[in-house]
Amino acid sequence: MNELIAPALPFDMLPRAREAVRDVKLQQFVGNATHLKDTQRGGIFGRDFGNDYDDLRTVARDTKQYALDHLDELLERFIERAQASGARVHTATTAADACNIALEIARHHGAKSCVKSKSMVTEEIGLLPAFEAAGIATLETDLGEFILQIDGDAPSHIVTPMIHKDRVATAKSFVRELGARYTEDPTELTMIAREHMRGVYRQADLGVSGANFLLADEGAAVICTNEGNFDLSVGGPPVHLVFVGIEKLIRGACDLAPFLKLLARSGTAQPLTVYTSFVRGPRRSDEHGGPKELHYILVDAGRIGVLAGKKRDLLRCIRCGACLNACPVYRKVGGHSYGSMYAGPIGAVLTPELERAQGGHDAGLANYKDLPRASSLCGACYEACPVKIDIPKFLLHDRARLRARGLSPKSEGATLALWRMLSQRPVLFRMALRAVRFHARMLGKADGEQSWLTHAPGPAGAWTKSRDLGVATGESFREWFKEHKRSGGAP
Ligand code: SF4
Structure with missing residues (x-):
C-alpha cells in the first residue's frame, strides 16, 4: 500500500x-x-477560467452561504411561489415523514409503479425500500443506479454511483437479469437498458426525482442530468414527486450561473451537464407534456440541526x-x-x-x-x-x-506518546531513525519496496493488520538537506 x-x-x-x-x-x-x-x-478549470477559478469559487461559497444564512426567508418565498404555480409543497422533518408523505400520495392515486431518476436524498431517507414494502414497483432510470438495482448493490460515489464496477460486470448482469445477449460494448449496453426502460416510463403511475437547486424567487427546481432520464420521469407519469433537502435553496435564477459553471466541471469535467431542466408547477392547460400533479417534498432530516451547529458550512455542498x-x-x-x-x-x-x-x-x-x-x-x-x-x-x-x-483507539494514544517522546529527544530520535535504516540495509531492499516483515509485533500489530510495513528510505531528511546545502543545490 x-x-x-x-x-x-x-x-x-x-x-x-x-x-x-x-x-x-x-x-x-x-x-x-x-x-x-x-x-x-x-x-x-485551467482552460476555461485560468486564474479566475478561485474568484469563481469564492462567489459560489458566498452565494450559498447567503442562502443558508437566510434559509427561513427563502423557504417561505419558495413555498409561496411554488404553490402559486400550482405545485403542492410538503415539509418533512424526518426521513420517515418524507417516506410517509410519498406513500400517502401514492395511495391516494392508487399508484403501483414508479420511475425514479437519481437522487441522493431519496437514498438517504430510504424511499425505495418504503415503496417496495408498499408494493410500488420502482425502476431506477439513471443507468448506473439501474445496474446497481438489478445487482442488489448500493451506490459508492455521489456522481458516479457504480464507480466500483466495470462493463464486464454490467454485461454479466444484463445477461443474468434481463436475458440480454453478452456484450461489453458501452453503446450496446446502454441500448439494452434503454429498451428495457422505455416501456416502463409509458406505464408508470408515479415519477420521482431529486433536484440540484431550488430557486426561491421562481418557486422552481433545477435538475442537472446527463442521460435525460429526469425529463422522461417528469414527462410521462401523471404525478411527479421532487424530493429535495432544504439546503438546496438559493435566492433564484439570478444566483444560478456560478453553480452551473462549477457543478459539471467539478463532477465530470463537462462545461455543463447535457440536460439542465427547470421545473415549476404541474402541466398547464396549453401544455402537452408534464405531470398533472407536482409535489415538492422538502426534507429536513437533521439539516436544521446542522445549520444551528458548528459545521453549518457543510450544507454548502452541491x-x-x-x-x-x-x-x-x-x-x-x-x-x-x-x-x-x-x-x-x-x-x-x-x-x-x-x-x-x-x-x-x-x-x-x-x-x-x-x-x-x-x-x-x-x-x-x-x-x-x-x-x-x-x-x-x-x-x-x-x-x-x-x-x-x-x-x-488506545493504540493511537500510545503511538502519539511515543512520537512525542522521540521528537523531544534529538539523540533518541536519530538513534531510532538509524535503527530503521539499519533494518532496511540488512534486508538489502531498495527504497519503497515492501518488507518481509509484513506485520509489526506487539500492540503495533493493530496498525499492520491492514497495511504492509514499508521500508524506510536509506537517507534521512537531515542527510539529504546537508548534502544539498553542501553542493549548493536548492533544498
Ligand atoms: S464537499 Fe465540495 S467537493 Fe465535496 S461533493 Fe460537496 S461541493 Fe463537491
Whole structure:
C-alpha cells in the first residue's frame, strides 16, 4: 500500500474498509476513474477560467452561504411561489415523514409503479425500500443506479454511483437479469437498458426525482442530468414527486450561473451537464407534456440541526463529487467502506453530523468513529471543493472530540506518546531513525519496496493488520538537506 495513504486509515478500521484495502480490482476501478476525473477537472478549470477559478469559487461559497444564512426567508418565498404555480409543497422533518408523505400520495392515486431518476436524498431517507414494502414497483432510470438495482448493490460515489464496477460486470448482469445477449460494448449496453426502460416510463403511475437547486424567487427546481432520464420521469407519469433537502435553496435564477459553471466541471469535467431542466408547477392547460400533479417534498432530516451547529458550512455542498475524486483515501477504499450513502471526505464529516443533529449529542460520532480518521489531511478535498468547504478543519475537530470523549483507539494514544517522546529527544530520535535504516540495509531492499516483515509485533500489530510495513528510505531528511546545502543545490 502507498505509504502516504496507509497512515491515513484508522487503526480500528471496520471490516468493510479492511476488505477494501485488500481488493486490488476495486482499487484499480476506483483509483483509475477518480484519478482521471480529478485530472480532467483541473484541466477544464485551467482552460476555461485560468486564474479566475478561485474568484469563481469564492462567489459560489458566498452565494450559498447567503442562502443558508437566510434559509427561513427563502423557504417561505419558495413555498409561496411554488404553490402559486400550482405545485403542492410538503415539509418533512424526518426521513420517515418524507417516506410517509410519498406513500400517502401514492395511495391516494392508487399508484403501483414508479420511475425514479437519481437522487441522493431519496437514498438517504430510504424511499425505495418504503415503496417496495408498499408494493410500488420502482425502476431506477439513471443507468448506473439501474445496474446497481438489478445487482442488489448500493451506490459508492455521489456522481458516479457504480464507480466500483466495470462493463464486464454490467454485461454479466444484463445477461443474468434481463436475458440480454453478452456484450461489453458501452453503446450496446446502454441500448439494452434503454429498451428495457422505455416501456416502463409509458406505464408508470408515479415519477420521482431529486433536484440540484431550488430557486426561491421562481418557486422552481433545477435538475442537472446527463442521460435525460429526469425529463422522461417528469414527462410521462401523471404525478411527479421532487424530493429535495432544504439546503438546496438559493435566492433564484439570478444566483444560478456560478453553480452551473462549477457543478459539471467539478463532477465530470463537462462545461455543463447535457440536460439542465427547470421545473415549476404541474402541466398547464396549453401544455402537452408534464405531470398533472407536482409535489415538492422538502426534507429536513437533521439539516436544521446542522445549520444551528458548528459545521453549518457543510450544507454548502452541491454534491459534485470532486472531493471524492481528489481524496487519496477514497481512491484506496472506495465508497462502501464509509458505511453511509455519503462517502469520501464530505461523507466522513457530514454523516456523523447529520446523525448527531437527528439523534442527540455526539450519537453520530460514536456510530462512525472511524470516519474522522479516514483521511491523510492532505487538503486535496478543500482544494477541489467548488464552494470552499474546509473539510480537513472539520475532520480535525471531530478527531479532537473523539479523543475528548475517550472514543479514540488506545493504540493511537500510545503511538502519539511515543512520537512525542522521540521528537523531544534529538539523540533518541536519530538513534531510532538509524535503527530503521539499519533494518532496511540488512534486508538489502531498495527504497519503497515492501518488507518481509509484513506485520509489526506487539500492540503495533493493530496498525499492520491492514497495511504492509514499508521500508524506510536509506537517507534521512537531515542527510539529504546537508548534502544539498553542501553542493549548493536548492533544498
Ligand atoms: S464537499 Fe465540495 S467537493 Fe465535496 S461533493 Fe460537496 S461541493 Fe463537491
